[in-house]
Amino acid sequence: MRRTIPTWGLPGLVAFCVTCLIATAARAQERVWLQIEAQPTRAAAEARARAYAERFPDVAGFVLPSGWHAVLLGPSSPEAARERLRALRREGSVPADSFVVAASVLGARFWPPEDTSAAPEPADAPEAAAVDPGAVPAAVSALGDPAAAITDLAGIPAPPADPETPAEAGAAEAALSQAEREEVQTALQWVGLYEAAIDGLFGRGSRAAMSAWQEANAAEPTGVLTTAQRRALLARYRQESTGLGLAPLREPEAGIEIVLPLALVRFDRYEPPFAVFEPAGDSGVQVLLISQPGDRATLAGLYDTLQALPILPPEGAREIGDTSFTLSGRDARVESYAYAELAGGLVKGYLLVWPLSQGDGLARVLPAMQASFRSLGDRALDPGLAPLPPADRAGLLAGLEPRRPVVSRSGFFTDAGGTVLTTPEVEAGCARLTIDGSQDMDVALRDPEIGLLVLTPRGPLSPPVQARFQTAPERVGAEIAVAGYSYEDALPAPALTFGRIAALAGLAGEPGIKRLDLAALPGDAGGPVVDSTGAVIGMLLPADTGHGRLLPEGVAFAATAGAIADRLGAAGLAVDTAAATGALPPADLARRARGMTVLVSCWD
Numbered sequence: 001m002r003r004t005i006p007t008w009g010l011p012g013l014v015a016f017c018v019t020c021l022i023a024t025a026a027r028a029q030e031r032v033w034l035q036i037e038a039q040p041t042r043a044a045a046e047a048r049a050r051a052y053a054e055r056f057p058d059v060a061g062f063v064l065p066s067g068w069h070a071v072l073l074g075p076s077s078p079e080a081a082r083e084r085l086r087a088l089r090r091e092g093s094v095p096a097d098s099f100v101v102a103a104s105v106l107g108a109r110f111w112p113p114e115d116t117s118a119a120p121e122p123a124d125a126p127e128a129a130a131v132d133p134g135a136v137p138a139a140v141s142a143l144g145d146p147a148a149a150i151t152d153l154a155g156i157p158a159p160p161a162d163p164e165t166p167a168e169a170g171a172a173e174a175a176l177s178q179a180e181r182e183e184v185q186t187a188l189q190w191v192g193l194y195e196a197a198i199d200g201l202f203g204r205g206s207r208a209a210m211s212a213w214q215e216a217n218a219a220e221p222t223g224v225l226t227t228a229q230r231r232a233l234l235a236r237y238r239q240e241s242t243g244l245g246l247a248p249l250r251e252p253e254a255g256i257e258i259v260l261p262l263a264l265v266r267f268d269r270y271e272p273p274f275a276v277f278e279p280a281g282d283s284g285v286q287v288l289l290i291s292q293p294g295d296r297a298t299l300a301g302l303y304d305t306l307q308a309l310p311i312l313p314p315e316g317a318r319e320i321g322d323t324s325f326t327l328s329g330r331d332a333r334v335e336s337y338a339y340a341e342l343a344g345g346l347v348k349g350y351l352l353v354w355p356l357s358q359g360d361g362l363a364r365v366l367p368a369m370q371a372s373f374r375s376l377g378d379r380a381l382d383p384g385l386a387p388l389p390p391a392d393r394a395g396l397l398a399g400l401e402p403r404r405p406v407v408s409r410s411g412f413f414t415d416a417g418g419t420v421l422t423t424p425e426v427e428a429g430c431a432r433l434t435i436d437g438s439q440d441m442d443v444a445l446r447d448p449e450i451g452l453l454v455l456t457p458r459g460p461l462s463p464p465v466q467a468r469f470q471t472a473p474e475r476v477g478a479e480i481a482v483a484g485y486s487y488e489d490a491l492p493a494p495a496l497t498f499g500r501i502a503a504l505a506g507l508a509g510e511p512g513i514k515r516l517d518l519a520a521l522p523g524d525a526g527g528p529v530v531d532s533t534g535a536v537i538g539m540l541l542p543a544d545t546g547h548g549r550l551l552p553e554g555v556a557f558a559a560t561a562g563a564i565a566d567r568l569g570a571a572g573l574a575v576d577t578a579a580a581t582g583a584l585p586p587a588d589l590a591r592r593a594r595g596m597t598v599l600v601s602c603w604d
Contacts, residue, residue: 036052038239039068046110046113049111052071055093056073060109061110064106173224178200186368187236194206213233217229247259265278273381275288284357284358285352285355290302290338298347302340313329323342323343327351334353334355335353335356338351348380409523413466416462416466420598421564422539422600423525424453425525425542427443433603436599437489442456451541468536469535469565469577471562478500478501478531482499484520497518499554513557515557516555517554517555518556526539533584534581534584535578539558
């Protein structure tokens with residue numbers, strides 16, 4: 001084939017040759033670094049750099065494009081870096097997945113502390129190196145960017161066309177060991193492309209994930225990674241997972257095996273049923289391993305207990321079945337995920353709490369925990385494993401004590417859709433209102449004049465009993481009962497307090513209020529006042545000090561059923577009226593009154 005030579009002329013040809021020589025010299029003298037660790041925070045990276053500096057005189061730290069902080073050794077020529085890496089690996093002086101990275105991919109320098117310069121310039125004196133691109137894995141800086149450029153050990157951009165044919169890629173893949181194939185699947189899972197089991201079998205799911213990775217990196221989606229593509233994928237996974245310290249952990253006391261981010265958490269104590277891992281440094285990450293003997297009732301109790309922990313945000317998906325449950329949550333500060341399962345008379349699981357300031361690492365760590373979690377044998381945490389004096393135990397339990405509401409009062413269902421009537425006293429300063437500790441409620445109506453607060457449920461709700469109002473006049477001296485959470489959230493069910501009607505108006509003759517002869521407590525406010533037939537004749541109001549006057553014990557007040565029905569009707573809220581019936585047996589009266597009564601709680 002005849003080729004045409006461009007007619008550049010002598011000056012153009014000289015300039016072209018000079019450019020080639022400059023590029024060749026630059027490649028020959030470019031320096032590289034040996035990356036040994038990466039940490040998510042500068043403080044953690046500085047601590048690790050300080051430790052390495054006791055052994056190595058050339059420790060440096062640079063910020064990576066992802067925002068992580070790399071600890072490195074160097075710089076040196078590519079050949080020297082390669083030889084040093086082999087020697088340090090043989091000695092066990094650096095992590096086994098340390099690798100060489102080009103200086104061009106590094107950002108601002110943070111270590112040594114007094115040196116805040118950018119990544120170093122190439123050395124003045126060129127140091128030639130004959131680099132074999134296939135001798136060691138290619139370095140890659142792809143944190144947070146799956147399409148980042150692959151570079152070889154000399155920092156030279158790889159050619160856009162992969163030299164390996166599909167047949168050669170398939171042959172190279174066939175030579176992988178079981179462990180290597182599993183690592184490829186783990187790396188694909190790490191970047192969010194693979195969700196099936198880590199089994200080393202490259203089936204439909206693995207091939208689809210490989211194709212997706214290739215498409216994301218502007219390569220032909222063959223479903224079989226070439227050697228260079230596999231190296232790039234694994235380099236990203238190793239760099240990020242090393243920064244998190246992801247490693248398998250066997251907890252013999254709890255009887256659990258799981259992968260944890262050990263660079264971000266450290267074991268602190270046993271607090272059965274938990275093995276508690278507190279944040280390492282300022283990571284803010286927390287892990288609880290769950291381990292206890294039990295049955296379905298134990299699993300259900302744990303499900304409720306975890307939702308009451310202050311470290312788990314109240315907003316999020318919740319799901320419980322016969323043998324397992326999941327809880328997830330997110331607020332302005334953290335994300336969390338909990339899982340527990342029942343098998344062989346043991347309840348095992350874990351809880352991960354991840355601060356949003358740590359970025360999206362939860363999406364990487366959680367799949368690793370989910371895939372690796374398993375119960376070991378028949379071992380569970382002994383409840384007596386960590387006997388402590390009460391004062392010491394209170395200190396250790398900081399953050400694990402159940403979340404408590406700011407205040408709780410009583411309320412009761414007024415219709416079949418779960419509408420609740422209560423006192424406005426419970427709403428002051430609330431960020432969230434619930435009934436019975438978990439069902440979120442919204443305010444539908446406030447009436448401070450009468451003293452009413454109407455709440456509606458955010459989700460479907462089917463009350464066991466709803467109020468039926470008796471609006472006919474009562475007689476003074478008639479016996480009544482109030483159902484209420486007298487001790488707020490200290491008891492799991494409402495109590496009944498018995499009394500009688502003392503007057504059909506307030507102390508100053510106010511209409512719409514009746515005075516009761518009743519020994520009520522603050523938590524009873526908002527509870528239904530019922531007559532002997534089980535009909536609601538009013539709602540108990542908070543204690544009134546009488547404008548600075550301390551009233552005698554046993555004096556209480558209730559909004560009348562007539563006043564309540566008129567106000568609700570005016571707001572378009574229907575109420576059921578009670579039909580005339582005879583007195584109920586005490587057990588039936590108590591069952592009806594308690595069935596309509598709920599605990600209304602205010603949370604900050």
